[in-house]
Amino acid sequence: MDASPLDIDRIRRDFPILQKTVNDKPLVYLDNAATAQKPQAVIDAISNYYSGCNANVHRGVHRLSVDATDAYEGARSKIREFIGAGRVEEIIYVRGATEAINLVAQTYGQANVGTGDEVIISTLEHHSNIVPWQILCKQLGATLRVVPINDAGEFLFDEYEAMLGPRTKLVAINHVSNALGTINPVKRIVEKAHEHGAAVLVDGAQAVPHVMVDVRALDCDFYTFSSHKLFGPTGVGALYGKFDILEAMPLYQSGGDMIKSVTFEKTTYNDLPYRFEAGTPNIAGAVGLGAAIDYVTELGMDNIARYEHDLGRYAAEALSSVPEVRLIGTAREKAAVVSFVVDGVHPHDIGTILDQEGIAIRTGHHCAQPVMERFGVVATARASMAFYNTRDEIDKLVDAVTKVIKVFR
Ligand code: C6P
Numbered sequence: 268m269d270a271s272p273l274d275i276d277r278i279r280r281d282f283p284i285l286q287k288t289v290n291d292k293p294l295v296y297l298d299n300a301a302t303a304q305k306p307q308a309v310i311d312a313i314s315n316y317y318s319g320c321n322a323n324v325h326r327g328v329h330r331l332s333v334d335a336t337d338a339y340e341g342a343r344s345k346i347r348e349f350i351g352a353g354r355v356e357e358i359i360y361v362r363g364a365t366e367a368i369n370l371v372a373q374t375y376g377q378a379n380v381g382t383g384d385e386v387i388i389s390t391l392e393h394h395s396n397i398v399p400w401q402i403l404c405k406q407l408g409a410t411l412r413v414v415p416i417n418d419a420g421e422f423l424f425d426e427y428e429a430m431l432g433p434r435t436k437l438v439a440i441n442h443v444s445n446a447l448g449t450i451n452p453v454k455r456i457v458e459k460a461h462e463h464g465a466a467v468l469v470d471g472a473q474a475v476p477h478v479m480v481d482v483r484a485l486d487c488d489f490y491t492f493s494s495h496k497l498f499g500p501t502g503v504g505a506l507y508g509k510f511d512i513l514e515a516m517p518l519y520q521s522g523g524d525m526i527k528s529v530t531f532e533k534t535t536y537n538d539l540p541y542r543f544e545a546g547t548p549n550i551a552g553a554v555g556l557g558a559a560i561d562y563v564t565e566l567g568m569d570n571i572a573r574y575e576h577d578l579g580r581y582a583a584e585a586l587s588s589v590p591e592v593r594l595i596g597t598a599r600e601k602a603a604v605v606s607f608v609v610d611g612v613h614p615h616d617i618g619t620i621l622d623q624e625g626i627a628i629r630t631g632h633h634c635a636q637p638v639m640e641r642f643g644v645v646a647t648a649r650a651s652m653a654f655y656n657t658r659d660e661i662d663k664l665v666d667a668v669t670k671v672i673k674v675f676r
Pocket residue numbers: 300301302362363364365366393395396441443444445446470472473493629633634
């Protein structure tokens with residue numbers, strides 16, 4: 268076995284749901300790319316917020332409101348540090364990665380993309396990083412261009428370089444693919460885009476929970492992620508944007524908190540980051556996200572990445588040793604995600620039978636239909652791992668898949 272500094276048995280005890288049985292079997296949770304489980308520290312932080320200092324933020328001089336504001340803004344500072352941003356003003360709370368991408372498309376995109384211009388994405392994108400750009404391009408008469416991938420599910424860099432030109436205004440790319448686990452060469456993608464004067468949005472939904480992210484080292488213009496995949500609560504996430512870009516961006520939603528003063532004649536708008544945070548935010552969610560960041564920081568993102576890399580390889584090797592299993596996505600740089608198909612067995616049947624064994628995986632198109640189309644499948648079965656998963660659980664997965672194959676033979 269490995270010599271990981273992570274004490275997985277102890278870590279597993281931090282997650283109440285991992286003690287559960289499903290269909291009288293110990294839960295094997297391998298659907299972390301869909302959403303990750305929450306440690307007790309996150310559950311407590313949310314509960315303590317509601318029982319100890321629930322109030323609205325930025326609006327009151329009373330004790331509770333001051334405490335709630337401190338907790339909410341404290342979590343923003345944790346996000347800044349966690350992703351290596353320079354200033355807290357560069358961190359905007361959103362509902363999640365999807366909202367962040369829509370925000371950038373309808374603000375930065377509306378202001379900087381024109382008729383005849385081009386937006387570049389890749390075949391690997393989640394629908395949340397396709398549809399907002401499709402809509403924007405349609406609104407503006409711009410063109411959406413798609414960088415293809417090879418048979419391993421890797422971004423084709425040469426094709427990307429050839430696509431870049433004076434009309435390229437924006438590149439939107441995921442850091443890690445949710446459907447295949449491919450890790451994209453984001454730093455090089457950003458460098459090339461900048462040589463052509465194009466801005467880059469990185470969808471980090473599947474990266475932030477698994478690898479160390481440093482937005483300044485990447486030099487991306489925008490970076491987005493969702494709390495719920497980072498062991499925090501649903502309904503909250505963050506958009507990072509470079510300060511000068513955010514300052515120049517048109518407004519998104521309007522209402523309370525994003526203003527400085529309002530008369531019927533004229534409204535003046537708030538400073539960053541509040542200018543993009545209209546309405547009462549998800550305060551408890553932000554506090555929970557802050558606790559999740561504390562939790563993974565304590566474990567060490569490098570330790571997490573190393574452990575998961577080993578586990579992902581183990582899973583890929585174990586599954587590919589089953590002759591009927593075909594892996595979809597075999598990139599050299601991969602997160603701990605294994606997508607696979609079994610000829611003659613629908614992935615939904617695999618998922619349903621695995622559930623009877625207490626094993627949770629996702630089956631379907633994973634909101635990445637163009638990836639499925641590229642590989643000529645309608646769906647895959649996907650096991651996505653986190654640092655609390657073990658080799659023993661992977662062995663159970665492989666045994667269960669073998670059982671499924673026997674049922675259908
Ligand atoms: N992928 C999955 O099972 P939201 O829903 O906004 O939190 O995240 C959207 C999103 C954006 N980009 C990537 C790369 C993603 O993986 C996801 C969410 C989940 O793969 C749910 S569809």
